[in-house]
Amino acid sequence: MKNSAKVVVIGGGVVGLAVAYNLARLGVKDVVVLERAYLGSGATSRCGAGIRQQWGTEMNCKLAKKSMDIFEEMNEMLEVKRDIELKQKGYLLLAFSDKEMEQFRKNLEVQSKFDIPSREVTPEEAKEIVPHLNLEGIVGGAFCPTDGHANPFLVTEAYAKAAKRLGVEIYTYTEALDIEKKNDKITAVLTDKGKIKTDKVVNTAGGYSQQIGEMVDLELPVKSERHEILVTEKVAPLQGPMVMSFSYNIYCQQTPEGPFLMGYGDPNEPESYNINASWHFLEEMTKKATRLLPPLKHIRVVRQWAGLYNITPDRQPIIAEAEEVPGFYMAIGFSGHGFMIAPMTGVILAEMIADEELSMDLKLDLGRFERGDLILEPSVV
Numbered sequence: 301m302k303n304s305a306k307v308v309v310i311g312g313g314v315v316g317l318a319v320a321y322n323l324a325r326l327g328v329k330d331v332v333v334l335e336r337a338y339l340g341s342g343a344t345s346r347c348g349a350g351i352r353q354q355w356g357t358e359m360n361c362k363l364a365k366k367s368m369d370i371f372e373e374m375n376e377m378l379e380v381k382r383d384i385e386l387k388q389k390g391y392l393l394l395a396f397s398d399k400e401m402e403q404f405r406k407n408l409e410v411q412s413k414f415d416i417p418s419r420e421v422t423p424e425e426a427k428e429i430v431p432h433l434n435l436e437g438i439v440g441g442a443f444c445p446t447d448g449h450a451n452p453f454l455v456t457e458a459y460a461k462a463a464k465r466l467g468v469e470i471y472t473y474t475e476a477l478d479i480e481k482k483n484d485k486i487t488a489v490l491t492d493k494g495k496i497k498t499d500k501v502v503n504t505a506g507g508y509s510q511q512i513g514e515m516v517d518l519e520l521p522v523k524s525e526r527h528e529i530l531v532t533e534k535v536a537p538l539q540g541p542m543v544m545s546f547s548y549n550i551y552c553q554q555t556p557e558g559p560f561l562m563g564y565g566d567p568n569e570p571e572s573y574n575i576n577a578s579w580h581f582l583e584e585m586t587k588k589a590t591r592l593l594p595p596l597k598h599i600r601v602v603r604q605w606a607g608l609y610n611i612t613p614d615r616q617p618i619i620a621e622a623e624e625v626p627g628f629y630m631a632i633g634f635s636g637h638g639f640m641i642a643p644m645t646g647v648i649l650a651e652m653i654a655d656e657e658l659s660m661d662l663k664l665d666l667g668r669f670e671r672g673d674l675i676l677e678p679s680v681v
């Protein structure tokens with residue numbers, strides 16, 4: 301293992317690897333990634349891997365659209381051997397009240413400024429898009445045909461391999477234990493395999509980002525929460541788009557291989573690091589999904605699992621350098637949508653670290669919580 305590095309990235313999920321790849325792409329030498337288990341072992345390999353561009357704030361629309369542009373070029377950009385399995389069959393968002401529909405209309409106006417090809421749909425049009433949809437209670441919806449899904453294992457592997465080709469050293473089964481500081485400046489990262497001298501650390505530890513903050517005496521405003529998900533047996537193609545409802549807190553899609561993947565956010569889930577699967581989820585999820593998409597009741601569930609959401613008070617990430625600790629960067633608190641914006645997160649955080657001009661303006665600093673400057677994004681599951 302190296303004993304010094306220009307930048308040490310803590311966390312080998314999709315975000316940490318995207319940051320490392322982009323740093324190397326910008327010519328930063330001596331980048332190290334520490335991952336305490338295998339690459340993608342955190343939320344990344346457990347996620348639904350949906351990619352949505354239908355957001356309600358300008359910043360999120362831009363982040364999501366530019367990230368989708370990168371996903372579309374990723375096979376060539378990262379010179380992959382295995383296609384990342386990007387499927388763009390759309391996201392159908394369902395409104396169950398006039399108020400919700402009103403919000404969708406406002407969001408659509410914002411999305412149109414960024415060439416996101418989303419549109420309003422009537423219940424009947426929604427049924428044309430997803431013929432097995434139960435329309436009961438649905439007042440309308442929004443559809444974006446270029447939203448989609450990619451394989452999170454293959455995307456992670458693609459970033460890791462491309463980063464390695466550009467000289468990044470990735471140490472798996474290597475845990476960051478502490479960060480040393482002298483006169484408020486970072487001097488080294490201590491790992492279970494030895495010390496790496498550095499003055500720049502990137503916290504991309506997902507559900508464990510708070511512990512990394514504690515290593516530099518920062519109390520980060522993030523909490524972790526279990527989110528569960530299940531997969532069914534493979535069936536013949538039935539559903540193109542992801543079907544999603546914010547008020548039901550549910551998402552359900554068929555992956556290109558044939559299985560359905562679905563999850564929902566339990567409003568009573570406490571803050572914890574618990575990633576055990578529960579019977580309660582299985583019951584609730586199957587009830588909700590078969591009410592909305594009745595033919596699914598004939599399909600067998602084969603597996604369920606859980607992962608951690610890392611959540612901030614405004615459910616928007618923190619992508620910034622900590623003002624209090626120069627050299628301590630963060631891309632954390634993705635609140636359940638970090639896979640879809642990982643490509644642009646990697647680009648922008650790498651630009652910040654390399655002191656380059658930013659590809660887009662971000663207002664995702666840590667100080668916004670103390671200032672009360674929260675981001676009001678209406679479209680979070």
Ligand SMILES: Cc1cc2nc3c(=O)[nH]c(=O)nc-3n(C[C@H](O)[C@H](O)[C@H](O)COP(=O)(O)OP(=O)(O)OC[C@H]3O[C@@H](n4cnc5c(N)ncnc54)[C@H](O)[C@@H]3O)c2cc1C
Binds near residue numbers: 635
């Ligand atoms: C059930 C579920 C469904 C989801 N669905 C979607 C979706 O459809 N679309 C979407 O965009 N997002 C989704 N997400 C969110 C998405 O998975 C995350 O936002 C994203 O994967 C975050 O990536 P990351 O690299 O920041 O974190 P992670 O993938 O969690 O990676 C962090 C890594 O840091 C490592 N680590 C932690 N502490 C240390 C340490 N001390 N030393 C070394 N390594 C350490 C961990 O082992 C882990 O591998 C979902 C999440 C869950 C749980």
